[in-house]
Amino acid sequence: MSLSMYQASIPAFVQMLNNLSAILDKADAHARNREIDPEVLLNWRLAPDMLPFARQIQIAADLAKGAVARLAGVEVPKYDDTEKTFAELKARLAKTATFVQSFKPSQIDGSEDREISLKLGEHAMSFKGQPYLVHFVMPNFYFHCTTAYDILRHCGVELGKRDFIGAI
Amino acid sequence: MSLSMYQASIPAFVQMLNNLSAILDKADAHARNREIDPEVLLNWRLAPDMLPFARQIQIAADLAKGAVARLAGVEVPKYDDTEKTFAELKARLAKTATFVQSFKPSQIDGSEDREISLKLGEHAMSFKGQPYLVHFVMPNFYFHCTTAYDILRHCGVELGKRDFIGAI
Numbered sequence: 545m546s547l548s549m550y551q552a553s554i555p556a557f558v559q560m561l562n563n564l565s566a567i568l569d570k571a572d573a574h575a576r577n578r579e580i581d582p583e584v585l586l587n588w589r590l591a592p593d594m595l596p597f598a599r600q601i602q603i604a605a606d607l608a609k610g611a612v613a614r615l616a617g618v619e620v621p622k623y624d625d626t627e628k629t630f631a632e633l634k635a636r637l638a639k640t641a642t643f644v645q646s647f648k649p650s651q652i653d654g655s656e657d658r659e660i661s662l663k664l665g666e667h668a669m670s671f672k673g674q675p676y677l678v679h680f681v682m683p684n685f686y687f688h689c690t691t692a693y694d695i696l697r698h699c700g701v702e703l704g705k706r707d708f709i710g711a712i
Numbered sequence: 713m714s715l716s717m718y719q720a721s722i723p724a725f726v727q728m729l730n731n732l733s734a735i736l737d738k739a740d741a742h743a744r745n746r747e748i749d750p751e752v753l754l755n756w757r758l759a760p761d762m763l764p765f766a767r768q769i770q771i772a773a774d775l776a777k778g779a780v781a782r783l784a785g786v787e788v789p790k791y792d793d794t795e796k797t798f799a800e801l802k803a804r805l806a807k808t809a810t811f812v813q814s815f816k817p818s819q820i821d822g823s824e825d826r827e828i829s830l831k832l833g834e835h836a837m838s839f840k841g842q843p844y845l846v847h848f849v850m851p852n853f854y855f856h857c858t859t860a861y862d863i864l865r866h867c868g869v870e871l872g873k874r875d876f877i878g879a880i
Contacts, residue, residue: 547824547842552720556846590758590866656715671880674715678724679880686854687861687876694862698758708855712839712847 549615550652553677554644557608560689561641563710564601565634567693567703572630574701582630588695597695599625601633604688605640611681612644614662615655615673717783718820721845722812725776728857729809731878732769733802735861735871740798742869750798756863765863767793769801772856773808779849780812782830783823783841 575582586598595603602625613620621643627633658673671680693708743750754766763771770793781788789811795801826841839848861876 547715547717547720547845549715551842552715552846556850559847560851590862591868594865669880674719675880677715678720679727680877682724682850683728683854683857683877684873686851687858687873689851690855690858691862693855694758694859697762698866700759705852705855709848709851712837712843 548649548653549655549673549677550647550649553611553615553681554647554652556682557612557644557685558641559710560685561605561608561637561644563708564604564689564692565637566710567696567707568601568630568634568637570703570707571696571701574696575630583628585696585699585701586628586630586633588699590691590695590698594691597692598627598633600688600692600695602627602636604685604692605636607681607685607688609640609643610662611677611685612647612652614660615658615677616647616651617655617658618651716817716821717823717841717845718815718817721779721783721820721849722815724850725780725812725853726809727878727880728853729773729776729805729812731876732772732857732860733805734878735864735875736769736798736802736805738871738875739864739869742864743798751796753864753867753869754796754798754801756867758859758863758866762859765860766795766801768856768860768863770795770804772853772860773804775849775853775856777808777811778830779845779853780815780820782828783826783845784815784819785823785826786819 571585572582575585587596589596610620623636627636655673659670660673660676661668661670693703697703739753740750743753755764757764774791778788791804795804823841827838828841828844829836829838861871865871
């Protein structure tokens with residue numbers, strides 16, 4: 545099978561969204577075992593001007609849903625950032641994985657030259673589909689997944705690289 | 713242009729290796745301005761059982777060179793992990809980027825089904841080229857790039873997401 549815009553994105557998103565969900569289970573168990581208020585972990589940051597754990601998860605999920613919707617040329621669904629518990633963040637990841645998996649290869653493939661426009665706050669960006677996926681979405685997606693993992697490791701949650709990469 | 717094994721890997725590696733090099737300049741300047749011994753930053757870890765900053769950079773570079781060599785079916789060059797300064801780590805990144813860029817698309821494209829075998833310590837792994845790239849190399853590569861960035865942010869180096877993503 546040839547690599548394609550679908551093959552380079554959807555399976556990677558689904559794998560990592562599921563890995564994050566399993567990581568959230570371990571964080572939840574860690575908080576219970578140590579009698580840590582889950583909010584402490586959900587709000588932990590690696591630096592005062594970095595985003596907290598819960599936002600890292602929300603943004604990772606949003607990068608996945610935004611990428612597939614934009615590459616397919618459909619409207620990006622809006623999910624409110626209201627999650628206050630590990631269970632709610634797991635539901636956000638599951639909803640995102642279901643959305644991402646609802647796309648067929650034929651909706652994503654051939655999107656290399658599709659014009660993609662997005663706004664980050666006040667900052668408007670435009671790309672072709674391929675550099676959008678390769679140079680913007682994937683590094684950003686893995687950035688937020690990794691930073692979520694790094695926050696939990698920094699807080700002592702027992703995780704290893706295999707939790708991040710998952711079963712291949 | 714169609715997405716291909718080359719287009720999904722080499723340009724992403726080169727972009728991020730160059731971004732890391734610029735990030736190292738900022739870390740070096742930060743250490744000088746604050747009179748921090750560079751070794752303190754190079755050896756910083758987010759948790760006692762995580763790898764230090766310098767190893768994150770070395771491993772990110774090794775993932776890039778290992779991926780292109782294995783996908784092209786050539787021997788993976790061995791670089792010793794001897795870097796002790798920001799300048800030496802920048803040289804490692806530059807050497808890696810030069811190696812990665814020495815490959816032509818025709819050497820990498822069509823490697824989706826190539827049999828890839830590697831050993832991680834005692835652990836032998838085998839993949840087809842496409843899942844090796846999509847599910848092993850890219851998440852691992854960005855994991856180590858992000859963790860390097862996160863260590864520096866945690867240590868107060870003035871960096872922002874734009875330093876990580878670079879100019880697209």
